[in-house]
Amino acid sequence: xxxxxxxxxxxxxxxxxxxxxxxxxxxxxxxxxxxxxxxxxxxxxxxxxxxxxxxxxxxxxxxxxxxxxxxxxxxxxxxxxxxxxxxxxxxxxxxxxxxxxxxxxxxxxxxxxxxxxxxxxxxxxxxxxxxxxxxxxxxxxxxxxxxxxxxxxxxxxxxxxxxxxxxxxxxxxxxxxxxxxxxxxxxxxxxxxxxxxxxxxxxxxxxxxxxxxxxxxxxxxxxxxxxxxxxxxxxxxxxxxxxxxxxxxxxxxxxxxxxxxxxxxxxxxxxxxxxxxxxxxxxxxxxxxxxxxxxxxxxxxxxxxxxxxxxxxxxxxxxxxxxxxxxxxxxxxxxxxxxxxxxxxxxxxxxxxxx
Amino acid sequence: xxxxxxxxxxxxxxxxxxxxxxxxxxxxxxxxxxxxxxxxxxxxxxxxxxxxxxxxxxxxxxxxxxxxxxxxxxxxxxxxxxxxxxxxxxxxxxxxxxxxxxxxxxxxxxxxxxxxxxxxxxxxxxxxxxxxxxxxxxxxxxxxxxxxxxxxxxxxxxxxxxx
Numbered sequence: 001x002x003x004x005x006x007x008x009x010x011x012x013x014x015x016x017x018x019x020x021x022x023x024x025x026x027x028x029x030x031x032x033x034x035x036x037x038x039x040x041x042x043x044x045x046x047x048x049x050x051x052x053x054x055x056x057x058x059x060x061x062x063x064x065x066x067x068x069x070x071x072x073x074x075x076x077x078x079x080x081x082x083x084x085x086x087x088x089x090x091x092x093x094x095x096x097x098x099x100x101x102x103x104x105x106x107x108x109x110x111x112x113x114x115x116x117x118x119x120x121x122x123x124x125x126x127x128x129x130x131x132x133x134x135x136x137x138x139x140x141x142x143x144x145x146x147x148x149x150x151x152x153x154x155x156x157x158x159x160x161x162x163x164x165x166x167x168x169x170x171x172x173x174x175x176x177x178x179x180x181x182x183x184x185x186x187x188x189x190x191x192x193x194x195x196x197x198x199x200x201x202x203x204x205x206x207x208x209x210x211x212x213x214x215x216x217x218x219x220x221x222x223x224x225x226x227x228x229x230x231x232x233x234x235x236x237x238x239x240x241x242x243x244x245x246x247x248x249x250x251x252x253x254x255x256x257x258x259x260x261x262x263x264x265x266x267x268x269x270x271x272x273x274x275x276x277x278x279x280x281x282x283x284x285x286x287x288x289x290x291x292x293x294x295x296x297x298x299x300x301x302x303x304x305x306x307x308x309x310x311x312x313x314x315x316x317x318x319x320x321x322x323x324x325x326x327x328x329x330x331x332x333x334x335x336x337x338x339x340x341x342x343x344x345x346x347x348x349x350x351x352x353x354x355x
Numbered sequence: 356x357x358x359x360x361x362x363x364x365x366x367x368x369x370x371x372x373x374x375x376x377x378x379x380x381x382x383x384x385x386x387x388x389x390x391x392x393x394x395x396x397x398x399x400x401x402x403x404x405x406x407x408x409x410x411x412x413x414x415x416x417x418x419x420x421x422x423x424x425x426x427x428x429x430x431x432x433x434x435x436x437x438x439x440x441x442x443x444x445x446x447x448x449x450x451x452x453x454x455x456x457x458x459x460x461x462x463x464x465x466x467x468x469x470x471x472x473x474x475x476x477x478x479x480x481x482x483x484x485x486x487x488x489x490x491x492x493x494x495x496x497x498x499x500x501x502x503x504x505x506x507x508x509x510x511x512x513x514x515x516x517x518x
Contacts, residue, residue, distance in 0.1 A: 044398075044401050045401065047401075047405060048401045048402070048404040048405040049404075049405075050405075051405050051406070051407065052405060053402045053405040053406055056398065056401045056402050056404075056405050057398055057402060060394065060397065060398035060401065061398075063394075064394045067394075078434075082437060082438075082441075085441050086371070086441065089441060089444050089445060089448075092448050093364070093444075093448070096364075138383075138387060142382075142387075146379065146382060146383060149375065149378070149379050149382075150379070152375070153372070153375050153376065153379070156368070156371065156372060156375070157372065159368075160368050160369075160372070163364070163365070163368065167361065167365070180448065180449070180451075191449065191452075191511065192511070192512075195504075195507075195508050195511060196508075198442070198504065199501070199504060199505065199508060202497075202500065202501050202504065203501065205497075206497050206498075206501060209493075209497070210494075217420070217423075217424060220420065220423070221416065221417070221420040224397075224400065224416050224419070224420075225413060225416055227401075227404075228400050228401060228403070228404040228409065228412040228413065228416055229404075229409055229412075229413075231401065231404040231405065231412075232403075232404040232407050232408070232409040232412060233409075264438065268438075268441055268442065268445065271445050271449070272445060274449075275448065275449070
């Protein structure tokens with residue numbers, strides 16, 4: 001298997017696993033964890049109102065644990081998918097990397113090793129902690145994650161050097177590539193849909209930054225102040241009102257940021273997959289169907305996430321269905337790439353041999 | 356490779372490396388300490404409230420708010436630089452499908468690259484200053500990104516029609 005298909009399979013695989021981790025996390029951990037964080041904050045605020053500073057500290061230590069648990073799982077999900085995207089992009093760029101096939105393959109394995117190690121390390125941070133660590137603030141899991149990141153950087157730098165070498169070789173500037181010359185309907189649908197999702201996500205992000213971001217940050221501080229003032233005055237009613245509003249604020253922030261991020265991520269994914277359609281060995285009609293399933297799921301998820309505050313569990317369930325549709329379509333394309341027999345790789349190798 | 360395409364691909368890879376190197380530097384030297392301080396100041400705020408010291412509680416929460424403001428922006432800078440870098444590379448790869456003259460394509464590519472650099476840079480500068488300058492830089496950068504991407508989308512649409 002050539003470096004290009006290795007990166008393509010590894011990239012789609014990383015995205016698939018990252019999405020599954022995200023879905024499992026959303027269904028089984030996210031809401032329960034958010035409830036625990038909220039409950040810990042409530043206990044801390046009530047303990048402060050009762051004048052029990054020891055209970056306050058104990059409660060915040062517990063909250064810190066919940067937040068770390070949540071944060072590391074989100075990071076695992078996000079980094080796996082981001083590395084998957086990067087692997088796909090590097091796969092597309094392979095014909096322009098002026099290195100031997102062996103060197104390209106070694107870089108591909110280095111990249112995939114790092115891309116797998118970093119999320120696993122991040123996932124383990126919460127469980128390993130500082131056990132046997134040589135440092136006061138960084139544990140072995142963090143060190144492993146950082147090493148994974150370093151491998152990714154080294155591999156990416158290697159490809160950048162290869163690209164730089166290619167740019168200097170003026171005679172190669174007109175190299176043709178079958179993947180990029182594809183103008184199939186499935187590919188064009190994914191490209192157009194992906195661009196539309198990207199623009200939607202960008203405009204929504206800009207709107208959020210202009211209208212909500214600073215308001216949310218000011219409200220965050222003012223509600224925490226209200227809690228502490230209420231607690232200092234032993235006014236439990238004031239504390240509870242602020243706690244309720246704080247929980248609402250957290251939900252509002254979370255859904256808006258998630259909708260923005262997911263629309264853009266799915267847009268990028270659709271554009272990336274547009275290039276790999278010649279590698280997907282399925283019938284044209286099925287390739288078109290999977291393209292539409294992916295785009296439909298990609299739109300359904302962020303829209304339903306945004307509606308979660310108004311429609312509650314119904315919208316949450318629909319968002320999960322959207323995520324599942326994307327996963328199924330992606331899996332179908334991944335199987336198509338596995339079934340691929342190597343015709344385009346052969347052409348590329350022949351072209352490189354001639355060069 | 357056409358100039359605009361080269362600009363997008365090489366600029367995108369350089370931006371991805373910048374975002375990754377920045378993220379790694381931040382994770383090693385600042386993140387853990389900053390996260391510890393965020394938790395510590397929040398706990399201190401409520402502990403002071405329990406000790407009936409509202410002035411100390413407010414001061415601790417103010418500090419918490421500032422640290423959280425900085426932490427959110429550091430993470431955003433890392434995420435946005437890498438995300439925008441990927442977009443630059445992708446659009447660079449597909450850039451031959453944009454049906455505009457080479458001059459307009461170069462103009463759009465330059466706008467997208469500058470916007471992708473400036474928008475997170477403006478966000479990063481907000482960690483040093485709360486003035487309107489960094490905020491304006493971020494707004495300008497994001498407007499450049501959206502406008503350039505809108506222009507490129509039009510170019511892609513023209514290719515679809517002509518094909």
